[in-house]
Every structure is written in C-alpha cells, then in structure tokens.
Amino acid sequence: MVHLYRWLSLLTPFAVAVVLDLCSAKKSSLGPLIDCWYVEEVESRAGSFPKAVSQKKALLLLRENGHFRRPLDFTPPEHLQPGMIFDLMDPTLLLQDPVFRSSLRSKEAPSCEINAYSPQAAFVDWALSLTEEQRSPPDLGGEWFSSSIQSANGKFSLATIQQVVSHPGEDGIRVKSTVVALHVFTHSPTAIAQLGQAVTLDCGFSLAREGRFSLEWRYQFQGSGHVVYAYDGVRDRVLLAQEGTELFFGDLHKKGYASLLIHSVSIAHEGTYLCSVYTPYMQAQRGVELRIHEPPRISLSPEPLLVLPGQEMVLECAVSHYYPLELTVEWLRRRGRKGGATEYVRQAWQTSHKRNADGTFNITSSIRVQGSREDHGDLYTCHVSHASLKTGARKSVHLKVAGESGLSIDNVIGLFLTALALYGILKFLGIKGET
Ligand SMILES: *[C@@H]1O[C@H](CO)[C@@H](O)[C@H](O)[C@H]1NC(C)=O
Numbered sequence: 307m308v309h310l311y312r313w314l315s316l317l318t319p320f321a322v323a324v325v326l327d328l329c330s331a332k333k334s335s336l337g338p339l340i341d342c343w344y345v346e347e348v349e350s351r352a353g354s355f356p357k358a359v360s361q362k363k364a365l366l367l368l369r370e371n372g373h374f375r376r377p378l379d380f381t382p383p384e385h386l387q388p389g390m391i392f393d394l395m396d397p398t399l400l401l402q403d404p405v406f407r408s409s410l411r412s413k414e415a416p417s418c419e420i421n422a423y424s425p426q427a428a429f430v431d432w433a434l435s436l437t438e439e440q441r442s443p444p445d446l447g448g449e450w451f452s453s454s455i456q457s458a459n460g461k462f463s464l465a466t467i468q469q470v471v472s473h474p475g476e477d478g479i480r481v482k483s484t485v486v487a488l489h490v491f492t493h494s495p496t497a498i499a500q501l502g503q504a505v506t507l508d509c510g511f512s513l514a515r516e517g518r519f520s521l522e523w524r525y526q527f528q529g530s531g532h533v534v535y536a537y538d539g540v541r542d543r544v545l546l547a548q549e550g551t552e553l554f555f556g557d558l559h560k561k562g563y564a565s566l567l568i569h570s571v572s573i574a575h576e577g578t579y580l581c582s583v584y585t586p587y588m589q590a591q592r593g594v595e596l597r598i599h600e601p602p603r604i605s606l607s608p609e610p611l612l613v614l615p616g617q618e619m620v621l622e623c624a625v626s627h628y629y630p631l632e633l634t635v636e637w638l639r640r641r642g643r644k645g646g647a648t649e650y651v652r653q654a655w656q657t658s659h660k661r662n663a664d665g666t667f668n669i670t671s672s673i674r675v676q677g678s679r680e681d682h683g684d685l686y687t688c689h690v691s692h693a694s695l696k697t698g699a700r701k702s703v704h705l706k707v708a709g710e711s712g713l714s715i716d717n718v719i720g721l722f723l724t725a726l727a728l729y730g731i732l733k734f735l736g737i738k739g740e741t
Pocket of ligand 1: 627
C-alpha cells in the first residue's frame with residue numbers, strides 16, 4: 307500500500323502535465339487546432355520516378371462560427387516553418403457539425419494532410435456542363451489548398467478545398483487565411499454489410515458559393531475500377547447507373563446528401579467507392595470502403611455423439627458460408643459434469659477453405675474422440691472466431707458412451723442398494739417358502 311502511494315505521488319505531476327499539454331494543444335479561443343502535414347512533390351534529379359515527396363509540420367485553425375476577419379489572438383508555435391499555419395474560415399458551417407466536432411475530441415488526434423491545389427476544368431462527360439461557358443471566374447488565379455482530415459475514431463473523413471484570402475497587414479503573424487470553397491465528407495469511411503442486405507455508402511458535400519455540381523461514384527478494387535453512378539447536376543441527368551444502385555435525389559440538391567444506395571450486396575460489391583463532387587473548376591472526393599461480413603453457419607456431426615466403449619470416433623465441425631476467408635476454429639473439452647475443468651483439444655485437423663458459388667467459404671475441422679467409460683458426459687465445443695462475430699460462435703455436444711447413459715455414482719449405489727433389498731426380500735420369501 308505504501309509503495310503504491312509512493313508511485314502514484316511520483317506519477318501524478320507527470321500525468322497532470324500531460325493532460326494540460328493535450329488540452330492546450332487542442333483548444334484555443336479560435337476553436338480546434340489540428341496538427342497536419344503539409345505534403346508536396348519536390349523537384350529532384352531529372353526524370354526520377356516516383357517523384358520525391360517532402361512533408362513539413364503544419365497547423366490548421368478551425369475558426370469558431372465561421373467568422374471572418376476576427377483578429378487572431380494566437381502565438382504560433384516556434385517549430386513551424388513560415389507559411390505553415392492555415393486559418394480556415396468556413397461559410398458553409400459544416401465544421402460546426404457536432405459529429406465532426408466530437409470526432410475531433412476523441413483521444414487520438416485526427417490525421418490531417420494539406421496539399422497545394424490548382425483549380426481546373428474536369429473532362430468527364432457529367433462535369434462538362436459545369437464549365438460550358440468557357441469563362442473561368444477571375445478569382446481562380448489565387449492560391450489554393452486542399453486539406454484532408456480523418457478522425458481517429460473512424461467516424462468522419464473530410465476533404466476540403468480552400469482559397470487563400472489576403473488581408474494585407476492583418477494580424478502580423480505567419481498565418482495563411484483561407485476560405486472554404488468545397489467540402490466533401492463521409493460519416494462512415496468503412497461500411498459493413500451482409501450478403502443480400504441493402505447498404506448506404508455515406509457521402510455529403512457543401513459548397514460555399516456556387517450552386518452547380520456534378521456527382522460521380524467510382525468503384526475500385528485491386529487496381530481495377532469503373533464508374534458506378536454518374537449524375538450531371540446542371541442538366542439534372544443520370545448518365546450512368548449500375549443496376550441495383552440509387553441516389554437520394556430528394557436530399558441531393560437541397561442538402562448535399564450524395565450517399566449511394568446498393569440494394570442487395572453481393573461479394574462482387576466489396577471494394578472502395580470514391581464519391582467525387584465536381585463544381586466548376588474544383589473537384590474533391592472521399593472514399594468509402596465496403597466490406598462484406600457474412601457470419602458462418604456451424605454444425606457438429608455426429609450429433610448425438612454416441613460412442614461404444616473402447617471405440618474411437620471422429621467428431622466434425624462443419625463451418626460454412628462465411629466471408630471473408632480468415633477464420634479460426636478451436637476445440638474445447640469440459641471434463642465430466644458441469645463445473646469440470648475445461649481444456650483445449652490440440653490434436654485437431656482441418657480441410658482447406660472451399661469456395662461456394664456465391665463467393666463465401668466452407669471449412670471443416672475434426673478431432674478424434676475416445677469412448678472410454680470415465681469420459682462419459684464430457685462436453686465437446688467447437689468455437690469459431692470470425693470478423694463477422696463479436697464474441698465468436700459455438701456449438702457443443704455431450705459425449706455419450708454406450709451403456710453408461712444416466713449412470714452416475716449415485717445411481718450405481720442406488721441400484722446396488724435396490725438389488726440388495728430385493729435379494730433380501732427374495733431370500734426372506736425363499737426361506738418362508740421352504741418352511
Ligand atoms: C458448404 O457447406 C454447405 C453446408 O454444409 C454445403 O451445402 C455446400 O455444398 C458446401 N460447399 C462446398 C463448396 O463444399
């Protein structure tokens with residue numbers, strides 16, 4: 307006890323310092339500060355590929371209330387290079403979103419990357435009408451950046467395109483004032499579905515000024531890809547829609563709700579879906595990964611497990627229709643009646659994974675069971691761990707050794723006493739009969 311107290315008193319000032327440090331790094335009168343990497347390709351020796359990449363520490367300041375031109379009461383950290391503090395003002399107010407704010411407050415810091423961005427027209431069919439007038443707005447010439455923020459809790463992922471606005475002489479500190487032009491975001495960067503279920507891949511966007519946009523959902527898996535849905539928002543026309551997919555048009559124009567509905571999920575749907583929003587001369591995207599988790603069905607055979615004394619039997623656990631492939635089967639054996647010791651059965655063997663027509667898998671694991679009288683009543687359990695199961699799944703069977711059914715010690719003593727009593731009665735009757 308004394309030792310414990312001494313340790314605690316040593317640790318406490320340290321812990322308090324850490325906590326204070328965390329708070330001061332993440333809070334200021336400005337709103338949250340996010341640690342970022344500023345990443346850019348750098349000129350290296352001619353023709354080298356891939357190009358070299360440099361990254362510098364940067365800081366993103368999210369302004370409260372989206373207010374512009376409020377003086378910055380902020381002393382920039384010394385370790386940052388000039389130009390590496392980005393003040394982000396957000397007229398769309400998306401960054402006030404409680405889900406976004408609470409995802410930033412999770413224990414782990416979000417990951418954040420900032421890149422230079424150059425506005426340009428897109429040449430996919432569904433984005434052509436955005437820039438038809440061939441007259442680029444005069445303010446496109448300025449300096450632009452894109453930021454990508456991902457919360458550590460996996461609940462928010464955001465791509466933002468922002469323009470530098472100059473306020474000559476303002477603040478007098480090394481801060482780049484920028485204003486949001488376009489956000490594309492998802493509340494669930496990973497979606498999980500079972501076969502045959504409907505799933506919604508979450509995506510949304512918000513625009514600072516322009517109302518015009520086009521939307522594209524593209525599927526990518528192991529290097530190959532194709533467009534799943536393409537919508538020209540200027541002409542209000544769907545140019546491409548894979549069968550069984552749908553947009554929510556009711557909320558698309560009004561609320562920027564760009565989610566994609568897949569009606570009935572099959573293994574072929576697994577992969578990453580890029581939600582790309584095009585506005586005139588801008589484009590931002592977020593990926594949503596769709597994973598299929600199909601829980602296994604489990605059966606034991608033979609069931610009931612009836613073995614003759616001295617005989618050996620193979621007990622099989624057939625695990626079927628699961629996805630993905632990774633799966634573990636373990637065997638447990640509980641000795642005797644309830645409360646007996648449980649142990650792992652080590653000598654199990656299993657088949658390879660067999661593929662079903664729908665893309666799911668089967669596997670069978672087997673063990674040998676001996677029919678010894680003293681093992682009667684043992685409980686054999688096949689335990690399966692799989693991504694689709696929170697705590698695993700199990701099937702159990704009692705070993706029944708023939709001729710031992712229902713025979714506990716109590717029963718044996720009972721039978722013995724009964725036999726003794728009968729013997730006594732018969733003897734008595736016999737003696738009586740003789741006389
Ligand atoms: C997988 O297991 C199920 C159920 O036991 C069976 O109907 C099916 O034929 C098996 N598939 C393969 C490929 O063995």
